[in-house]
Amino acid sequence: MEKQKYERPLIKKLESGMPNKFGTRTGYQPTTHIENVPVKDLIKKYDSPLFVISEKQIRNNVRKAKQAFETRYPKVQFAWSYKTNYLDAVCRTFHQEGSWAEVVSGFEFSKALNNGVNGSKIIFNGPGKSDKDLKMAIENNALIHIDHLEEFYSIRQITEKLNKKAKVAIRVNMDTGIYPMWDRFGFNYENGQAWDVLNKIIRTDSMELVGLHTHIGTFMLAASAYSAAAYKLADLAVSIRKKYNHEIKYIDMGGGFSSKNTLKGAYLPGQDVNPSIDEFAEAITSALINSNFEKGHLPILILETGRALIDDTSYLLGTVLSNKRLSDGRRSTILDAGVNILFTSFWYDHKITPAQPFTQYTEDTVLYGPLCMNIDVVRNNVNLPLLNKGEHVVIHNVGAYNMTQWMQFITLRPRIVMIDEKEQVSLLRERETLSNFLEMESVPEHLKTFDL
Amino acid sequence: MKLKSDVAVSDSGFVFLPTTGESFSVNPIGSEVLQLLKEGKSIQEISNQILDKFDTEPLIIDKDLSDFMEILNHYSLLE
Amino acid sequence: MKKAQLTIGVTGLNAVDNPGSGIPVIRALKEAKSFDVRIIGFSYGTLEPGIYMHSIIDKSYQLPYPSVGIDTLLKRIEYIHSIENLDVIIPNFDAELYSFIKISPKLKALGIHTFLPTIEQFEKRQKVNLNDFGKKYNIPVPMSKVIFTLSESHEAMRDFDWPVLIKGKYYDAGIAYNFDQIGLYFNKISAKWGLPIIIQEFVHGTEFNVAGLGDGKGNTIAAVPMRKQYITDKGKAWGGISITDEALLELTREFVAKTQWRGSFELELMKNKNREFSLLEINPRIPAWIYLAVGVGQNIPEALVNLALGKNIEPYKSYLAGKMFVRYSWDMIVDLKEFERISTLGEL
Numbered sequence: 001m002e003k004q005k006y007e008r009p010l011i012k013k014l015e016s017g018m019p020n021k022f023g024t025r026t027g028y029q030p031t032t033h034i035e036n037v038p039v040k041d042l043i044k045k046y047d048s049p050l051f052v053i054s055e056k057q058i059r060n061n062v063r064k065a066k067q068a069f070e071t072r073y074p075k076v077q078f079a080w081s082y083k084t085n086y087l088d089a090v091c092r093t094f095h096q097e098g099s100w101a102e103v104v105s106g107f108e109f110s111k112a113l114n115n116g117v118n119g120s121k122i123i124f125n126g127p128g129k130s131d132k133d134l135k136m137a138i139e140n141n142a143l144i145h146i147d148h149l150e151e152f153y154s155i156r157q158i159t160e161k162l163n164k165k166a167k168v169a170i171r172v173n174m175d176t177g178i179y180p181m182w183d184r185f186g187f188n189y190e191n192g193q194a195w196d197v198l199n200k201i202i203r204t205d206s207m208e209l210v211g212l213h214t215h216i217g218t219f220m221l222a223a224s225a226y227s228a229a230a231y232k233l234a235d236l237a238v239s240i241r242k243k244y245n246h247e248i249k250y251i252d253m254g255g256g257f258s259s260k261n262t263l264k265g266a267y268l269p270g271q272d273v274n275p276s277i278d279e280f281a282e283a284i285t286s287a288l289i290n291s292n293f294e295k296g297h298l299p300i301l302i303l304e305t306g307r308a309l310i311d312d313t314s315y316l317l318g319t320v321l322s323n324k325r326l327s328d329g330r331r332s333t334i335l336d337a338g339v340n341i342l343f344t345s346f347w348y349d350h351k352i353t354p355a356q357p358f359t360q361y362t363e364d365t366v367l368y369g370p371l372c373m374n375i376d377v378v379r380n381n382v383n384l385p386l387l388n389k390g391e392h393v394v395i396h397n398v399g400a401y402n403m404t405q406w407m408q409f410i411t412l413r414p415r416i417v418m419i420d421e422k423e424q425v426s427l428l429r430e431r432e433t434l435s436n437f438l439e440m441e442s443v444p445e446h447l448k449t450f451d452l
Numbered sequence: 453m454k455l456k457s458d459v460a461v462s463d464s465g466f467v468f469l470p471t472t473g474e475s476f477s478v479n480p481i482g483s484e485v486l487q488l489l490k491e492g493k494s495i496q497e498i499s500n501q502i503l504d505k506f507d508t509e510p511l512i513i514d515k516d517l518s519d520f521m522e523i524l525n526h527y528s529l530l531e
Numbered sequence: 532m533k534k535a536q537l538t539i540g541v542t543g544l545n546a547v548d549n550p551g552s553g554i555p556v557i558r559a560l561k562e563a564k565s566f567d568v569r570i571i572g573f574s575y576g577t578l579e580p581g582i583y584m585h586s587i588i589d590k591s592y593q594l595p596y597p598s599v600g601i602d603t604l605l606k607r608i609e610y611i612h613s614i615e616n617l618d619v620i621i622p623n624f625d626a627e628l629y630s631f632i633k634i635s636p637k638l639k640a641l642g643i644h645t646f647l648p649t650i651e652q653f654e655k656r657q658k659v660n661l662n663d664f665g666k667k668y669n670i671p672v673p674m675s676k677v678i679f680t681l682s683e684s685h686e687a688m689r690d691f692d693w694p695v696l697i698k699g700k701y702y703d704a705g706i707a708y709n710f711d712q713i714g715l716y717f718n719k720i721s722a723k724w725g726l727p728i729i730i731q732e733f734v735h736g737t738e739f740n741v742a743g744l745g746d747g748k749g750n751t752i753a754a755v756p757m758r759k760q761y762i763t764d765k766g767k768a769w770g771g772i773s774i775t776d777e778a779l780l781e782l783t784r785e786f787v788a789k790t791q792w793r794g795s796f797e798l799e800l801m802k803n804k805n806r807e808f809s810l811l812e813i814n815p816r817i818p819a820w821i822y823l824a825v826g827v828g829q830n831i832p833e834a835l836v837n838l839a840l841g842k843n844i845e846p847y848k849s850y851l852a853g854k855m856f857v858r859y860s861w862d863m864i865v866d867l868k869e870f871e872r873i874s875t876l877g878e879l
Contacts, residue, residue: 360477
């Protein structure tokens with residue numbers, strides 16, 4: 001007689017309440033394959049945990065975003081936000097799709113140059129540019145987005161020394177009805193700070209004012225805030241033209257578009273409710289088109305959206321290390337992937353699916369990572385099918401920030417692979433080893449030996 | 453380690469504890485284990501019987517059964 | 532002519548102390564003159580009383596919670612539809628409306644009709660947007676401010692007199708007479724429903740409610756105003772009376788005309804000492820006291836079904852004033868077998 005498929009015995013108390021508005025049930029299918037490559041094979045070859053990126057999905061996302069904007073506005077340019085994911089292969093995929101580079105440090109700037117991006121197509125943002133960084137940017141004809149007055153003065157000094165003109169824009173912060181208002185970056189629109197620095201730039205011979213930039217927040221759930229911001233920047237651009245007869249080349253609306261992840265505490269899934277790229281495009285482009293630019297004088301529209309283009313392209317594969325009961329009877333499951341490599345689990349309820357078929361029987365589970373730290377919680381309460389030790393799970397929508405903000409903490413960081421459009425798998429980043437770390441460390445002579 | 457005598461298990465996997473009015477649901481294999489416990493079978497006997505019928509290994513059964521017994525105890529379903 | 536036989540799915544079977552409108556909607560449909568119905572009950576919990584009311588519900592099915600996502604909801608409805616062949620679905624829970632509005636084109640492709648507000652109408656009437664709503668349509672609303680942190684309340688309170696209403700994004704409210712109480716409600720409500728929190732002017736006066744139906748083209752198909760006579764500690768009407776007030780009806784017609792409201796709605800209005808009305812809240816669904824409207828001559832659920840099916844219908848012109856509804860509770864005796872079936876199979 002053929003033996004039946006085994007599943008562990010399960011008993012669940014029936015909580016017969018009224019509809020619990022925050023009830024969660026899993027309605028997922030197993031994720032056995034990513035881009036037709038079996039999850040099992042990926043883990044067998046590259047170990048667990050493992051980040052997997054779909055090149056096809058990246059290209060789809062950029063093309064869709066481009067289409068959303070280009071069908072509504074004549075001149076659109078995307079710039080890849082390096083900090084969101086600066087793996088060279090990822091950046092180059094974006095560059096192949098026509099995206100410029102948007103960087104926020106000298107390190108990222110060098111990475112973009114190393115990737116072969118021409119300096120004139122690198123946007124240099126951020127509050128932390130050193131004089132050395134600024135010199136590199138000016139020498140490479142980069143677009144420098146000034147964040148504060150000190151930076152303005154530094155640039156003036158450097159350009160005079162180098163006898164070279166800098167192309168600059170300013171970052172503007174403003175009230176768009178969104179909380180929190182990001183007034184720590186750039187110059188304020190409402191209180192006149194922005195005008196003050198614009199006047200200074202226009203009067204500085206060694207600077208050319210090429211653009212206006214804003215970035216109103218992160219993981220924005222209302223497209224309407226962008227239209228308020230676009231109106232204000234357009235108004236500023238039109239006023240500069242009136243006052244100085246100077247035409248700026250571009251308006252950079254930054255990024256901050258939400259991805260399809262579900263924020264912790266949100267009731268409905270992000271997949272269902274977060275605005276689509278079309279909604280953001282509609283809000284921004286209609287504000288620009290309806291503003292007071294003269295006919296034929298619309299500036300280039302630059303977008304630096306990162307998260308919305310990369311989040312759903314990447315998966316984190318993990319393996320069940322153990323199941324155990326908590327004191328209150330709840331099930332907990334320990335994975336080999338924790339918050340050290342999945343930073344975003346602090347603010348998202350990541351979608352998690354088993355990588356193998358399962359029955360309809362599920363159990364409320366706390367998902368922990370492997371760290372010996374209380375904060376290492378991947379999901380606080382998720383209704384999952386019954387997972388056995390050694391089985392695999394797929395954590396979805398992990399493309400943004402995890403592969404840049406991950407920590408070498410307690411364990412070493414895992415490999416990253418990419419599945420290309422022909423469904424071939426390439427290694428993008430090797431797993432860290434002990435020797436990587438020993439290379440960077442040194443021990444003073446008197447600490448080299450000890451007796452225990 | 454015996455199931456309380458008044459615990460009623462139905463074919464659909466519905467478990468009712470008349471003394472407290474609580475109800476539970478079990479999956480088919482859980483239902484089978486409860487049935488065997490009711491018949492007074494020992495853990496070892498249950499383990500062997502499941503091994504005969506299902507595609508698994510003794511180590512996994514032992515671990516899962518001990519977890520199942522722990523949760524039965526947590527729900528006060530054992531004598 | 533023989534009456535059409537329709538199969539209609541209804542949610543909100545929780546006829547409890549904070550009742551959903553499913554059961555009164557079903558009673559209204561059973562009394563419809565233009566069609567006969569088979570009722571399919573949709574439930575989320577296993578103790579929603581409607582599940583066990585076999586005299587008015589032919590069969591009940593469990594639905595996945597809205598938080599699971601619309602794909603799963605759609606799959607479940609497809610399954611139910613394959614057995615029951617649904618003509619119309621009437622969703623009655625606030626929390627599920629967004630999902631049903633989103634899937635309504637797909638339902639229509641399956642041959643299942645709904646008659647719901649547009650996403651735009653649904654979003655605009657959200658509590659956090661009420662101020663803009665009032666401005667846009669020139670409808671008087673109480674002043675409100677949205678805050679994200681407790682410290683903002685001091686700044687915000689410069690524009691208000693005490694007391695103020697502290698409201699959650701979706702549900703819950705409390706009256707605060709000082710900053711301590713604002714803090715209390717802020718923490719309590721935000722813990723449950725998230726941010727932001729709304730501070731709203733407390734309008735003194737008498738509260739009125741209007742149940743109505745708009746055809747989506749600006750016409751008011753039905754409107755019945757009611758004053759609550761007895762309110763439970765959860766703020767729900769346990770008794771009320773139909774009234775005539777031309778100003779109230781005029782405001783309702785204005786609301787429907789200006790917003791081109793599509794579907795049923797409930798307006799909550801306050802009338803102050805100067806007999807001016809202000810609009811406190813717009814619920815984009817049928818209220819739980821809808822049977823009063825049916826009882827006084829306007830069968831709103833029936834009209835809604837006919838609109839959903841694309842029929843032209845004449846607006847209701849009149850209703851009986853001075854009729855009361857008095858709610859009561861009723862204990863059913865239910866066999867454990869039934870509970871077992873809905874719990875394990877998700878159908879009964």
